[in-house]
Amino acid sequence: ELETINVFSVATGHLYERFLKIMMLSVTQSTKNPVHFYLLDTYLSPGFREEATILSESLNCKVTFVSYKWPPWLRSQSTIQRRIWGYKILFLDVLFPQNLKKIIFVDADQVMREDIRELWEFDLQGEVYGYVPFCDSNADTLGFQFWREGYWKDLLGDKPYHISALYVVDLEKFRDRGVGDILRATYESLSRDPNSLSNLDQDLPNFVSNQVPIFSLPQSWLWCESWCSLETKVESKTIDLCNNPLKKEPKIDMARRIIKGELFEKSWEEMDEEVKARIGDGLVGRESHDEL
Ligand code: UDP
Ligand code: CA
Known part of the structure; x- marks a missing residue:
């Protein structure tokens, strides 16, 4: 029997x-394993909840909406974007059922090309989580990699600065080692300075990596055009549409331009159409069921 893979x-x-929805399609269609998605309920629209439920029936995967009230004793964030970044990392010990052993966080704007099972079965060599180091093969954006010198370089030494668009979490070790408390305490003290943690969900695990070491996953497990060279796209196992510091291109244009061609079984537009069709069919199925 194939193990269920949990995705947050x-x-x-x-x-x-x-x-x-497209991420859910690409993840489930590139693996034979059952997939169970855990989606943060707090900021989802009611329409999405219904569509995601119909889509999950069509894709034969599970969806659970999870939530946790931001604790009053923890410094709040005034923008939704930063609250979402907080939810991405600060409450991994309390957001999910306590018997859940492992979960993989995947950014919504990602398209999976490889079987996520490979990532699921990675030996994290005793560490709590696995992250992919930032690509440094795109010379155009190297100058924007602020962690290569100064404060971050002093802090990290020879260790890489990791990207937070995808990560594997051993939830048992996360709970056993009290990593949630370490992260929240560090967050509380650093966020006193509003200029600190400007990339909250990414800066925080990198900042505590001396205390909570990160297992570095292979580079091919996170390709994004902004930081990785075009030559390495062929090896990419998942593609994130991360913002480019050099050009302001709408993400939707990025998606249409980057996710197409011979490397892809389906282009982004085809996947977008497929999602709509599956949801449409599911709705029709429900209505005809109601009439019976
Ligand atoms: N996100 C979101 N709404 C927003 C911004 C971000 O839901 O307006 C979530 C979403 O899951 C997204 C993740 O936060 O994939 C990280 O943001 P984004 O992908 O825009 O960051 P980037 O990859 O460009 O650094
Ligand atoms: Ca992203």
């Missing part, structure tokens, strides 16, 4: 909800 993701707003 977050989304807010119509665009990211649309991306999230």
Whole structure:
């Protein structure tokens, strides 16, 4: 019997909800294993909840909406974006059922090309989580990698700065080692300075990596055009549509441009159409069922 793979993701707003449905499609269609999605309920629209449920029936996967009230004793964040970043990392010990052993966080704007099972079965060599180091093969954006010198370089030494678009969490070790408390305490003290943790969900695990070491996953497990060279796209196992510091291109244009061609069984537009068709069929099926 194949093991169920748990995937955590977050989304807010119509665009990211649309991306999230495509991520669900690409993850389930590239693996034979059953997949169980845990989606942060807090910022989802009612329409999305219904569509995701119908889509999950069509894709033969499970969806559970999870939530946790931001604790009053923990410094709050005034923008939804930063609250979402907080939810991505701060409450992994309390968001999910306590018997859940492992989960993989996947950004909503990702398209999976490889069987996620490979990532699921990675030996994290005793560490709590596995993250992919930032790509440094795109020379155009190297100058924007602020962690290569100064404060971050001093802090990290020879260790890489990791990207937070995808990560594997051993939830048992996360709970056993009290990593949630370490992260929340560090967050509480650093966020006193509003200029600190500007990329909250990413800076925080990197900042505590001396205390909670990160297992570095292979580079091919996170390709994004902004930081990785075009030559390495062929090896990519998952593609994130991460923002490019050099050009302001709408993510939807990025999706249409990057996710197409010979590397893909289906282009982004084809996947977008497929999601709509599956939800449409599911709705029709429900209505005819109601009439009986
Ligand atoms: N996100 C969201 N709505 C937003 C911004 C971000 O739902 O308006 C979530 C979504 O899951 C997204 C993740 O936060 O994939 C990270 O943001 P984004 O992908 O925009 O960051 P980037 O990869 O460009 O650094
Ligand atoms: Ca992203």
